[in-house]
Amino acid sequence: MNMLSPQRQRLVVIGNGMAGMRTVSELLARTPHRYDITVFGAEPHPNYDRIALSSVLAGEKTLDEIVINSRAWYDENHIRLITSDPVVGIDRVARTVTSQSGLVAPYDKLLLATGSKPLVPPLPGLTLPGVCTFRDIADVNQMITASETQHRAVVIGGGLLGLEAAWGLKRRGMSVAVVHLMPTLMERQLDVAAGTLLQRDLDERGIAFFTNGQTEEITGTERATGVKLSDGREVPADIVVVAIGIRPNVDLGRACGLEVNRGIVVGDDMATADPSIFGVGECIEHRGQVFGLVLPIWEQAKVCAARLAGDEDATYVTPPLSTKLKITGIDVFSAGALAAAAEEDEELIYQDKKRGTYRKLVLRDNRIVGAVLYGEVKDGPWYFQQMRDGADIEAIRDRLILGEAAASLTGTVDPTAKVAALADSAEICGCNGVCKGTITAKINELKLTTLDGVRAHTKASASCGSCTPLVEGLLLLTAGVDAKAAGPKPMCKCTSHGHAFVRRAIVAEAMKTIPEVMHRLGWLRPDGCHSCRPALNYYLLCAWPGEYVDDAQSRFVNERNHANIQKDGTYSVIPRMWGGQTNPRELRAIADVADKFGIPEMKVTGGQRIDLLGVKREDLPAVWADLNAAGMVSGHAYGKALRTVKTCVGSTWCRFGTQDSTSMGVALERMTWGSWHPHKVKLAVSGCPRNCAEATIKDFGVIAVDSGWELHVGGNGGIHLRGTDLLCKVETPDEVLEYCGAFLQLYREEAYYLDRTAPYVERVGLDYVKALVVENAENRRALYDRFLHAQTFSQHDPWAAQNENTTFKTLVPAE
Amino acid sequence: MDGIIVSNAWVEVARLSDIPRLGSRVVGTPKGDVAIFRTSDDQVFALDDHCPHKGGPLSQGIVHGHNVTCPLHNWVIDLNSGEAQAPDIGCVKRTPVRLEGDRILLALKA
Ligand SMILES: Cc1cc2nc3c(=O)[nH]c(=O)nc-3n(C[C@H](O)[C@H](O)[C@H](O)COP(=O)(O)OP(=O)(O)OC[C@H]3O[C@@H](n4cnc5c(N)ncnc54)[C@H](O)[C@@H]3O)c2cc1C
Ligand code: HEM
Ligand code: SF4
Ligand code: FES
Numbered sequence: 001m002n003m004l005s006p007q008r009q010r011l012v013v014i015g016n017g018m019a020g021m022r023t024v025s026e027l028l029a030r031t032p033h034r035y036d037i038t039v040f041g042a043e044p045h046p047n048y049d050r051i052a053l054s055s056v057l058a059g060e061k062t063l064d065e066i067v068i069n070s071r072a073w074y075d076e077n078h079i080r081l082i083t084s085d086p087v088v089g090i091d092r093v094a095r096t097v098t099s100q101s102g103l104v105a106p107y108d109k110l111l112l113a114t115g116s117k118p119l120v121p122p123l124p125g126l127t128l129p130g131v132c133t134f135r136d137i138a139d140v141n142q143m144i145t146a147s148e149t150q151h152r153a154v155v156i157g158g159g160l161l162g163l164e165a166a167w168g169l170k171r172r173g174m175s176v177a178v179v180h181l182m183p184t185l186m187e188r189q190l191d192v193a194a195g196t197l198l199q200r201d202l203d204e205r206g207i208a209f210f211t212n213g214q215t216e217e218i219t220g221t222e223r224a225t226g227v228k229l230s231d232g233r234e235v236p237a238d239i240v241v242v243a244i245g246i247r248p249n250v251d252l253g254r255a256c257g258l259e260v261n262r263g264i265v266v267g268d269d270m271a272t273a274d275p276s277i278f279g280v281g282e283c284i285e286h287r288g289q290v291f292g293l294v295l296p297i298w299e300q301a302k303v304c305a306a307r308l309a310g311d312e313d314a315t316y317v318t319p320p321l322s323t324k325l326k327i328t329g330i331d332v333f334s335a336g337a338l339a340a341a342a343e344e345d346e347e348l349i350y351q352d353k354k355r356g357t358y359r360k361l362v363l364r365d366n367r368i369v370g371a372v373l374y375g376e377v378k379d380g381p382w383y384f385q386q387m388r389d390g391a392d393i394e395a396i397r398d399r400l401i402l403g404e405a406a407a408s409l410t411g412t413v414d415p416t417a418k419v420a421a422l423a424d425s426a427e428i429c430g431c432n433g434v435c436k437g438t439i440t441a442k443i444n445e446l447k448l449t450t451l452d453g454v455r456a457h458t459k460a461s462a463s464c465g466s467c468t469p470l471v472e473g474l475l476l477l478t479a480g481v482d483a484k485a486a487g488p489k490p491m492c493k494c495t496s497h498g499h500a501f502v503r504r505a506i507v508a509e510a511m512k513t514i515p516e517v518m519h520r521l522g523w524l525r526p527d528g529c530h531s532c533r534p535a536l537n538y539y540l541l542c543a544w545p546g547e548y549v550d551d552a553q554s555r556f557v558n559e560r561n562h563a564n565i566q567k568d569g570t571y572s573v574i575p576r577m578w579g580g581q582t583n584p585r586e587l588r589a590i591a592d593v594a595d596k597f598g599i600p601e602m603k604v605t606g607g608q609r610i611d612l613l614g615v616k617r618e619d620l621p622a623v624w625a626d627l628n629a630a631g632m633v634s635g636h637a638y639g640k641a642l643r644t645v646k647t648c649v650g651s652t653w654c655r656f657g658t659q660d661s662t663s664m665g666v667a668l669e670r671m672t673w674g675s676w677h678p679h680k681v682k683l684a685v686s687g688c689p690r691n692c693a694e695a696t697i698k699d700f701g702v703i704a705v706d707s708g709w710e711l712h713v714g715g716n717g718g719i720h721l722r723g724t725d726l727l728c729k730v731e732t733p734d735e736v737l738e739y740c741g742a743f744l745q746l747y748r749e750e751a752y753y754l755d756r757t758a759p760y761v762e763r764v765g766l767d768y769v770k771a772l773v774v775e776n777a778e779n780r781r782a783l784y785d786r787f788l789h790a791q792t793f794s795q796h797d798p799w800a801a802q803n804e805n806t807t808f809k810t811l812v813p814a815e
Numbered sequence: 816m817d818g819i820i821v822s823n824a825w826v827e828v829a830r831l832s833d834i835p836r837l838g839s840r841v842v843g844t845p846k847g848d849v850a851i852f853r854t855s856d857d858q859v860f861a862l863d864d865h866c867p868h869k870g871g872p873l874s875q876g877i878v879h880g881h882n883v884t885c886p887l888h889n890w891v892i893d894l895n896s897g898e899a900q901a902p903d904i905g906c907v908k909r910t911p912v913r914l915e916g917d918r919i920l921l922a923l924k925a
Contacts, residue, residue, distance in 0.1 A: 526880065552835070557876065569871065811828055811842045813826045813827075
C-alpha cells in the first residue's frame, strides 16, 4: 500500500457512508488504478447499509448482515480506511485535510460525503440520558439496549423515520407512542386518506398516536421521563427518540469557504465552486434541492465517479422519486404529486374499506403525475414506470386504477414474464438503482445462482427487498435457477418469511387468527395454501391455548375427519388402547363394530393398537359412537399429535423387568393424549435395557433400569431412521412425567411445522435441550405447567363430538 | 368440449350456509359424487369428487383461493377450469352451479 506511484492522483473521501462509498465503488469499476484513495469515517464501522437500520431495530436483520463493504474489501482495493477519526479541517490552498487525531492527508481531488445530521429542535431536556436520534449504528444500539430494560418509548415525529423507529421499538416489546406535529402521518408522502388508514393500522398494532402534537419539553431531571405537549398533554416515557427530520452536514464546507445554502452547493458535474472538491449525498444541494433518499444519491455517485474518471460529459439530473415504508405487513407506496394541484389535474380514487386498501392517481394531460397506494402496493412500480415514461394512459384510463393486470388485460402478471418483457435499461431495484441489464450481466459473468449472490454483487434487492420477486425472475430467466428454493427457506409460496420468524411474530405481536397473521405479515395470497394454513393453525393453537378457535378448514383431511384417509378414499379407524393394554370388552366391541359395518380388514399396528381399515366416510360417526359406547376414544393415529405410547409387559410379568413399564406408559399416555404437535409424536416405555418396546427410536423413549428411568429423546423410525439421544436419568415416575411434558412442550413451542423431534433436536442441539429441560429446573417446571395448561383444553375426544355432524353425510339433491 | 351440459335442469342441492367458507360438501348424483366448494369470497364451484391423479376425494381437500388441494397427493386443482396446476396434468369434470340468494343450484340433466 505504501508503494505510491508518483503519477497516481490522490483522492480523499470524507464520510464513509452510503454516498461516498457508492462513488468509490463506481469509480473503481471505471478505473481501478487512477487514484490512491483514502477514506475518513467518523463512525467506527466499515461502510454499512443505513436503510437497513430499521430492519436491525425491528430484529429482522443483524448488524453483520447490513455491512456493504467489509474491511477486507478496502484492503483488496488498496483503499486506506481511517475509522473513528473525523476530519476537522480542510486547507484548500495546501490541499490537505486534517483529522481529529491530527492526521494530515494531502489530496488532488477531495470528495465531501458527510451526509446529514438529525434535526433536533431546541427543546428543554434534549441532553438528558434516555434521549436519542435515529441515524446510525450507535443510535440503534442505544435503542436496543433501552428496550431490554425499559418499557415505554416516545417517538417525536410521524414521518418515515419516526414510524420505522416506533415499529422497531414496538417489535422489541416496548409500549410506544408517537407524537406528530401534523394532523396525519407521513403528510409529505401520503394524502389524508392514506395517512389516516396508516394511523388506523398502526394503532391496531398497539402504537399510540398524539397528532397535532407540538412538543414543548422533554421532562425529567436525572433522565428523560416523558414529553410534555404545548396543549398540556403529557406522555410518560423511559426513552425519547427524536426523528423529525434531517439537516445537511455542511460544517466542513462552510469552514473552508465553499458556497453553502441549505447544503453544500454543487453543479451538474457534482463539483463545488472549487473544481478539485466534489460533493455527493445528503450533504449537498443541487439546483436548490437537498436529498434524503438513496435513489438520487446513486445517480449522483455515478455522475461524480464519471467526472473523477475523466468523463467531461457526465451530468446529473434528479430522477423522479418514490417512497416506501419499511414496516412488515404495512404497504405504502407514494410517488410524485399527492393531490390535484392545478385546474386541469384530475384524481382517480379507488377504495376498498373491507380489505383496507386505497389507491389514488393524480393525472395531468392523460399522464400520471402522482400515485399514492395503501394496503396493496404491487402495482406501485408499474405506475411509477408509467409516470417516469410519461406514458399516455388515455386508452386504459377506465381500468388504470385497478392496476397493471387489469390494464394489460392479460388477467394476471407473472413476475417472471413481466421481467422478461422489460428492457435492459429498466430499473429493477429502486433502492440501489440497479437496472435489468446490470443484473443479467453479473449473473452471466459470475455464474450467480442465488439471491444472496445477486445481492452481494449487484446490490439489487439488498435493501428494502420489494423487488425480490423480480430479481428471482431474472435468476430463473438468466441462470435457470429457482432462487426461492435457496436462502432462509420461506414457509411456502405465499410468503417470504420462514417458520421461525412467523412463530416469533405470532407470539411477540399477539396475533390471534390466521387472517390476521396473513394480513400483518404480508401474505401474498389471501387465504394461503394447503401448506401454510395447517402450519399457522398449529402455531396459533400452540401460542394461545384455550383462546384460539381451531380452524377446521385449515386442517389436513385426516385431522378434520378424525380418521386416516386411505388410497381409495375410505378411512382407517384406530381406537386408543392406553399403553397398549386392552381387555375382552373392548375387543368384543371392536369385533362387533367390524361385523356391523362390514369392515373389510383388521390389523395390529406397530404402535400396539388395532386398526379397522376401509371404513366409509358416511359410517365414521356411527363407528365412533359404538366404540365410544364401549369406553374407547380416538387414538389420534391420524394426527400431528400424540399417537401412541408403546410399552412392554415390564416387571409385572417379565422375568427381566426392573420397573412397571406398562403402568408408566399408561400414565404417560393419560397425560399426553390429545396434545397437538408440529408432527406426529410417539412414545415408548421398556421395562429393562433389552428394550422390547423399542424406546430408542421414539420421540420420547423411557427405559427402566434398576435405579430409575433413563429418558431418551429425538428418535424415529421411518425413512431417516434415527436413534435417540440420552437426555438424562431420573428416579421417580413423577419425574418421568415432568420431563416428558417439558420436553414435548419445548418441541411444541419451537419446532417448525412438519419437523419431527429428530430434526428439531438436530437443529437446536442436544445441549440446548438439556440446558432448558434438565439443568434449569425452574424452566422445566414452567414448560411442564404450560403443557398441562394446554392439555386442559385439548383432552376432549373428537369422536364424541361428531355424532350430529352432518358434514360426513352426502347431500341428496332435492326434486 | 369440456363436458358442460347444455340442456340443464337446475336442482337445489344445498344452502350456502350448509358449506363452511373454504370448505366443501358432497352431493350424490346419478352420475356419481359431485363436490361443491365454497371459497372465501363466497363463490361456489362444482366438480366431480374424483381427482384426475388417482381418484382422491377432492371434497376432502384444503380450499385456497379458487383452488383445492387433493388430500391424497397434493395435486392442486383449479376450481374454475377443473384443471390440475402445472406441472401436473389432468382435468376434472365440472358441473354448472349457481347461487340464487342462499340456494345452491346444480345443473343436473333430467
Ligand atoms: C433509519 C433510516 C432509514 C432509512 N430508510 C431509507 C429508505 O427506506 N429509502 C431511502 O431511499 N433512504 C432511506 N434512508 C436515507 C438514506 O440512508 C440516506 O439518504 C443515505 O444514507 C445518505 O447517504 P450519505 O452518504 O449522504 O450519508 P451517510 O450514509 O449518513 O454517510 C455519511 C457518513 O459520513 C460520516 N461523517 C460525517 N462527518 C464526517 C467527518 N467530518 N469526517 C468523517 N466522516 C464524517 C458520518 O459519520 C457518516 O458515516 C434512511 C435513513 C435512515 C437513518
Ligand atoms: C437380550 C435380548 C432380549 C430378551 C432376553 C428379550 C426377552 C423378552 C421377554 C422375556 C419378553 C416378554 C414376553 C412376554 O411374556 O410377553 C419380550 C417381549 C418382547 N420383546 Fe424382547 N427381548 C430381547 C430383545 C428384544 C429386542 C431387541 C426386541 C425388538 C427390537 C424385542 C421385542 C420384543 C417385543 C415386541 C416384545 C413384546 C412386548 C410386549 O408387547 O409386551 N425384544 N422380550
Ligand atoms: S424390555 Fe425388558 S422388561 Fe420389557 S419385556 Fe423386554 S425383557 Fe422384559
Ligand atoms: S389422487 Fe389426487 S393427488 Fe393423487
